[in-house]
Amino acid sequence: MCSIRDGGAEELMAAATSGPAVLEVEDLCVELGIRETWVQALNDVSLTIRRGEVLGLVGESGSGKSLTALSVSRLLPENARVLSGSIRLMGEDVLAKSEPELNLMRARTLALVFQNPTSYLNPVLTVGEQIAEIFELNPALLGEAPGGGPFARRRRRRLAWRKSVDYLGLVNIPDPERIVTQYPFQLSGGMQQRVVIAMALARQPSLIIADEITTALDVTIQAQILTLLSDLRRTVGMTLLLITHDLGIVAQLADRVAVMYSGSIVECSDVTSLFRDAKHPYSRALLETVPTIQGSQSGFRPIPGAVPALTDPPSGCRFHPRCAYVFDPCARLRPLPIATGPRDTVSCHRYGVTPGE
Amino acid sequence: MSEGLALETRQLTKHFHVRRGIFGRGAAHVKAVDGVDLAVRRGQTVGLVGESGCGKTTLASLVLKLLEPTSGHVYVDGRDVASLTRGLLKEFRKTVQMVFQDPHGSLDPRQTVLSALREPLLTLGGATSGVKARDRAVAALGLVGLDLEILTRLPHELSGGQRQRVVIARALAVAPRIVILDEPTASLDVSVQAQILSLLADLKTRQGLTYLLISHNLVVTRSMSDVVAVMYLGKIVEIAESSTLFERPLHPYSSALISAIPVPDPHTRRMAALAKGDVPSPVRIPAGCRYHPRCQYAEDVCREHEPPLTPVETGRSVACHFPGVAARVSPDDRLTTPGSVLSS
Amino acid sequence: MATIEAPPPLPALEVERASSAWKLLLRSKLATLGGVIFLCILVIAAAAPLLIPSSVVRSVRFGARLQPPDAEHWFGTDDFGRDLFSMVLLAAHLDLRTALGVVGAAIIIGTALGAAAGLVRGLDEPLMRMTDIFLSIPSLVLAMAIASVLGRSVGNLAIALIFVSWPIYCRLMRGQVLSEKEKPYVKALRTLGVGHVRMIVRHIIPNTVFPVIARAPTDVGLILITLAALSYIGFGPGPYVPEWGSLVAAGQAYIFQAPWLVIFPGLAIFLTSLSLNLLGDWARDVFDPRRRS
Numbered sequence: 003m004c005s006i007r008d009g010g011a012e013e014l015m016a017a018a019t020s021g022p023a024v025l026e027v028e029d030l031c032v033e034l035g036i037r038e039t040w041v042q043a044l045n046d047v048s049l050t051i052r053r054g055e056v057l058g059l060v061g062e063s064g065s066g067k068s069l070t071a072l073s074v075s076r077l078l079p080e081n082a083r084v085l086s087g088s089i090r091l092m093g094e095d096v097l098a099k100s101e102p103e104l105n106l107m108r109a110r111t112l113a114l115v116f117q118n119p120t121s122y123l124n125p126v127l128t129v130g131e132q133i134a135e136i137f138e139l140n141p142a143l144l145g146e147a148p149g150g151g152p153f154a155r156r157r158r159r160r161l162a163w164r165k166s167v168d169y170l171g172l173v174n175i176p177d178p179e180r181i182v183t184q185y186p187f188q189l190s191g192g193m194q195q196r197v198v199i200a201m202a203l204a205r206q207p208s209l210i211i212a213d214e215i216t217t218a219l220d221v222t223i224q225a226q227i228l229t230l231l232s233d234l235r236r237t238v239g240m241t242l243l244l245i246t247h248d249l250g251i252v253a254q255l256a257d258r259v260a261v262m263y264s265g266s267i268v269e270c271s272d273v274t275s276l277f278r279d280a281k282h283p284y285s286r287a288l289l290e291t292v293p294t295i296q297g298s299q300s301g302f303r304p305i306p307g308a309v310p311a312l313t314d315p316p317s318g319c320r321f322h323p324r325c326a327y328v329f330d331p332c333a334r335l336r337p338l339p340i341a342t343g344p345r346d347t348v349s350c351h352r353y354g355v356t357p358g359e
Numbered sequence: 360m361s362e363g364l365a366l367e368t369r370q371l372t373k374h375f376h377v378r379r380g381i382f383g384r385g386a387a388h389v390k391a392v393d394g395v396d397l398a399v400r401r402g403q404t405v406g407l408v409g410e411s412g413c414g415k416t417t418l419a420s421l422v423l424k425l426l427e428p429t430s431g432h433v434y435v436d437g438r439d440v441a442s443l444t445r446g447l448l449k450e451f452r453k454t455v456q457m458v459f460q461d462p463h464g465s466l467d468p469r470q471t472v473l474s475a476l477r478e479p480l481l482t483l484g485g486a487t488s489g490v491k492a493r494d495r496a497v498a499a500l501g502l503v504g505l506d507l508e509i510l511t512r513l514p515h516e517l518s519g520g521q522r523q524r525v526v527i528a529r530a531l532a533v534a535p536r537i538v539i540l541d542e543p544t545a546s547l548d549v550s551v552q553a554q555i556l557s558l559l560a561d562l563k564t565r566q567g568l569t570y571l572l573i574s575h576n577l578v579v580t581r582s583m584s585d586v587v588a589v590m591y592l593g594k595i596v597e598i599a600e601s602s603t604l605f606e607r608p609l610h611p612y613s614s615a616l617i618s619a620i621p622v623p624d625p626h627t628r629r630m631a632a633l634a635k636g637d638v639p640s641p642v643r644i645p646a647g648c649r650y651h652p653r654c655q656y657a658e659d660v661c662r663e664h665e666p667p668l669t670p671v672e673t674g675r676s677v678a679c680h681f682p683g684v685a686a687r688v689s690p691d692d693r694l695t696t697p698g699s700v701l702s703s
Numbered sequence: 704m705a706t707i708e709a710p711p712p713l714p715a716l717e718v719e720r721a722s723s724a725w726k727l728l729l730r731s732k733l734a735t736l737g738g739v740i741f742l743c744i745l746v747i748a749a750a751a752p753l754l755i756p757s758s759v760v761r762s763v764r765f766g767a768r769l770q771p772p773d774a775e776h777w778f779g780t781d782d783f784g785r786d787l788f789s790m791v792l793l794a795a796h797l798d799l800r801t802a803l804g805v806v807g808a809a810i811i812i813g814t815a816l817g818a819a820a821g822l823v824r825g826l827d828e829p830l831m832r833m834t835d836i837f838l839s840i841p842s843l844v845l846a847m848a849i850a851s852v853l854g855r856s857v858g859n860l861a862i863a864l865i866f867v868s869w870p871i872y873c874r875l876m877r878g879q880v881l882s883e884k885e886k887p888y889v890k891a892l893r894t895l896g897v898g899h900v901r902m903i904v905r906h907i908i909p910n911t912v913f914p915v916i917a918r919a920p921t922d923v924g925l926i927l928i929t930l931a932a933l934s935y936i937g938f939g940p941g942p943y944v945p946e947w948g949s950l951v952a953a954g955q956a957y958i959f960q961a962p963w964l965v966i967f968p969g970l971a972i973f974l975t976s977l978s979l980n981l982l983g984d985w986a987r988d989v990f991d992p993r994r995r996s
Contacts, residue, residue: 062549063519190638220411220575221410221619221620222410222616222653224619224621225621228621250620251621252623253621253622253625254625277625289623291550292549293579294578302553304550304554304557305553308521308551309548
C-alpha cells in the first residue's frame with residue numbers, strides 16, 4: 003500500500019481545494035425533543051466540502067455528527083427540528099426543498115451509507131435487483147431517455163443488470179456474476195457493506211455521506227473496506243463526508259477534519275495540521291487519550307469527566323468542565339469559531355477575543 | 360508444573376451440535392473452541408484477541424463454568440474446576456469473576472445499583488446481614504471511584520462509563536483473585552475508554568489481581584497485556600509477550616490483525632488489508648491450516664496439514680508452517696508491496 | 704478499603720420515579736378520561752348492591768311495564784315493569800366482578816404455567832400443545848360448549864371464559880421468559896452465584912410480568928363484551944339475574960316501542976369497555992420495559 007501523500011496526489015488535492023463547494027452548511031441549529039423539552043442538539047454547525055474532498059467528521063456519542071448527516075439529507079427523526087441555518091448542496095437550498103424534490107436529491111445527488119448494512123438492504127430482493135432498481139428509476143444514468151416502448155424497457159433492464167455486475171466488480175466483490183443473484187442474508191457483513199457502497203456509487207452522486215460504516219465490522223474486514231474507499235478515491239474521485247469516532251480512519255482517509263463536541267464543531271482543519279498540532283483542547287486530549295499500536299504501554303491519559311447530557315449542558319463552552327486550559331471566560335461565554343487558516347477554524351477562547359466579550 | 364499458575368486450560372474443547380439432516384443424522388459440529396492450551400500466571404494480564412467466531416467468548420464461558428467443556432480441563436489455582444461441588448463451587452465463584460461486555464445488558468434493568476452490588480455478597484456469602492452487605496457494596500463503589508448517590512439509581516439512569524464501573528464494582532465486591540474482562544471498553548466512548556482502562560490497571564495493582572483480557576481491539580490489548588494470545592476459529596495460532604508480538608508477529612493472521620488497524624497518523628498511510636476474504640464461520644472449518652483460505656502465503660502443505668502450536672522461542676509459540684513469512688510487514692515499516700489484496 | 708459512612712436517605716428518587724407514571728397518566732387527557740370514567744363505574748358497581756335492594760329484580764309489576772324514562776324511573780322500566788336504572792346498576796356489579804375475576808384468574812393460571820413452560824424444558828412441549836388446542840377453537844364456541852355442559856349461570860360462564868383466556872397469557876409469559884433467560888445479565892448473575900430459584904423469583908419474573916399486566920385492562924373490556932355477547936345469544940342466566948348482555952337481549956324485542964331498554968345497557972357496556980381500552984393504552988405505555996431504555 004503506497005503512501006498517498008507523495009507525488010501527483012498533492013496536485014489532485016490542490017485542484018480539489020480550489021474547486022466548487024459541493025456542500026455548504028452554515029450556522030445550522032437543530033433541536034431535539036427529549037422527554038417533553040427541547041434541547042439544543044446542534045449549535046451553529048458550519049462546514050464546507052469541496053469536490054473530490056474527504057471531510058472526516060469526528061466525535062463521540064452525543065456530539066451531533068450523525069444528526070448533522072441526517073439534517074443534510076433531511077432525514078431527521080420526528081422529534082428533531084431545524085431552528086436556523088442553511089444547508090446548500092450543489093448550490094441548492096436543501097431546507098427549502100419539498101418532499102418530491104428531496105426524493106430526487108437523495109436519488110441523484112446525495113448517497114448515504116450507514117453502519118448496519120443488513121438493515122438497509124431489502125431482504126426480499128436480490129442484490130442485483132436492488133442495484134438495477136437505481137438504474138431503472140434513473141435511466142439517465144444509463145445514458146438513456148425515459149419512456150419508450152417495451153422494447154426500450156427490456157433493453158434498459160439488460161443494461162441495468164449489466165451495470166449492476168460492473169459496480170459489484172468496482173467494489174471488489176469476487177465473482178460478481180454469481181453474487182448479483184444472491185439475497186442479502188446470504189452475504190457476510192463486509193460484502194453487504196460493499197453492496198451498499200456499490201449502490202451509493204451507482205447513483206454517481208455529488209456527495210456520499212458515510213456514517214460509521216465500519217464500526218460493526220471485524221477488524222480485518224474494516225481494513226478491506228477502508229482500502230477500498232482509498233482506492234475508489236483515486237480511481238473514481240469521490241466527495242465524501244466520513245463520519246466516525248476513530249481517529250485512525252480519519253488519518254488514513256480524510257483530507258480535512260472537523261471535530262465535534264456536544265453539538266458544536268470545536269475545530270476544523272486539514273488532516274496533517276490536526277494531527278501535528280491540534281489547537282482545541284478537546285482535539286488535543288482526544289489525540290492523546292487514544293492508545294496507539296506503536297505507543298508505549300506506560301499509563302493512560304484519560305480525559306476527566308464525561309460527555310455532558312444534552313438536557314443539562316454546561317454553561318458557556320460545553321467542554322470547559324473537562325478542559326485543562328480553562329480560564330475565566332470559558333464558563334460564561336460560548337466560544338465562536340475563529341479563523342486559523344483560509345478554511346480552518348477553532349472555537350476556543352484561548353485563540354483570540356470572542357466578539358461580544 | 361502448575362505452580363504459580365492462577366488459571367490454566369489444557370486442550371480445552373467445546374463443540375456444539377447443530378442438528379441437521381432429516382432424522383437428526385448428519386449432525387454438524389460447531390467447533391467453537393478446539394483444543395486450547397492457555398496458562399495465566401498469578402499477577403499477569405493475558406490478552407486474548409480474535410475476531411467474531413474465533414471462540415474467545417465461548418472460552419470465557421468455559422472458564423467460568425457457564426458451559427461444560429466437551430473435553431479438556433480448566434484449572435484454577437491448580438485445581439480442576441470440573442469436579443467442584445456445592446461449597447467449593449461457591450469458593451470458585453468468589454475466586455473467578457467476570458466483567459461482561461455491554462454493561463447495559465449485564466445489569467438487571469429493575470435493580471438499583473445498591474441491590475446489584477449487594478446481590479453477590481448475599482449469594483456467595485461473606486455478608487451475613489443486610490447492613491454488612493451494604494457496607495461492602497459501598498466499599499466496592501469507592502474502589503471504582505463512584506459516589507454514594509449512584510446507589511439508588513437504575514441502570515438506565517447511568518452513563519455508559521458509570522455502568523461499566525458498576526459492573527466492575529459488582530465483580531470486585533466478592534474480592535476475586537482472577538478477573539476475566541470481556542471487551543471492557545467495547546461500547547464506551549473513546550474519552551471514557553482510557554478512564555476505564557486506567558481504573559482497571561490501577562485496581563490490578565492495588566488488589567493484586569490476575570486478568571484474562573478478551574478483546575477484538577488490539578490497541579487496547581496491547582496497552583493492557585503482558586502476554587497476548589491470538590485466536591482463530593477455535594485455536595490459538597500465536598502466543599507471545601505483548602511487545603514482541605506487536606513488533607514482530609510471526610503468524611500471518613497476527614500480521615493481518617496488526618496491519619489492519621488504521622494508524623492515527625496521516626503520514627504513515629499504511630493501512631493494508633492482508634487477510635483475504637471474509638471472517639469464516641466455525642461451522643465450516645477449512646481443512647489443513649484453518650487460516651489458509653485467507654492467507655497470501657499459503658502453500659500446498661498449508662492446505663493439507665494443520666500446523667500444531669509449536670514453541671519457537673522462550674515464551675513464544677506459533678501454529679504456522681512458515682512462521683515469520685509475513686515479517687516483512689511490520690507496524691513501523693512503510694509497506695512497499697504494491698496494491699492491496701482484497702478478495703480471494 | 705474505603706471507610707464506611709452513614710447511608711444516605713433513600714426515598715427521594717423512589718418517589719420521583721413512581722410519580723412519573725402518574726404524570727404520564729395525567730398528561731394524557733384520554734387516559735385520564737378513561738381512568739375517571741372507569742373509576743366512576745367501579746364505584747357505582749361496588750355500591751350498587753348496597754344501595755339497591757335485590758328484591759327489585761323480582762318485583763314484577765306488569766302494570767308499569769315499558770314506561771319511558773321519567774323522574775321516578777330514570778332509565779324507564781323494562782318488560783317486567785322493573786326499574787331499568789336499578790337493573791343496569793346491579794348488572795354493573797355482576798359484570799365487573801365477573802370480568803375482573805375472570806381476567807385475574809386467567810392471569811394467575813396463565814403466567815404460572817407460562818413461566819413453568821419457559822423455565823423447565825420438559826414442560827414446554829406439553830404445555831404448548833395444550834395451549835395450541837385451546838387456541839385453535841374459537842373462543843366464543845368453546846365458551847358456549849362449556850357453558851352448555853355446565854349449565855346456564857354466570858359462574859359457569861366465568862369458568863368457561865377463564866378456560867378460554869388463560870392460553871394467551873401462558874404463551875405471552877413463556878415467550879417473555881424464554882427471551883429474558885438469554886439476556887446477558889442472567890449470565891452475569893449466574894457467575895455471581897445466583898441460584899435458579901432466586902434467579903426466577905427475583906430477576907426473571909419481575910422483568911417479564913409487566914407486559915402481561917399491561918394487557919389486563921383491555922382484556923377486562925374484552926371479557927365484558929364476550930360475557931354480554933354470550934348472554935345475548937342465550938347462554939346467560941335467566942331474566943332474574945341482571946346482566947348487561949341479557950338486558951340488551953331482552954330489550955331487543957321491544958326496540959321500536961321502548962328503545963331505552965337497549966340503549967342504556969348498551970351504553971353501559973360501551974362506556975365501560977371504552978374506558979378500559981383507554982386505560983389499557985396507558986398501562987402499556989407505563990409498563991412497557993422498552994420505555995426504560
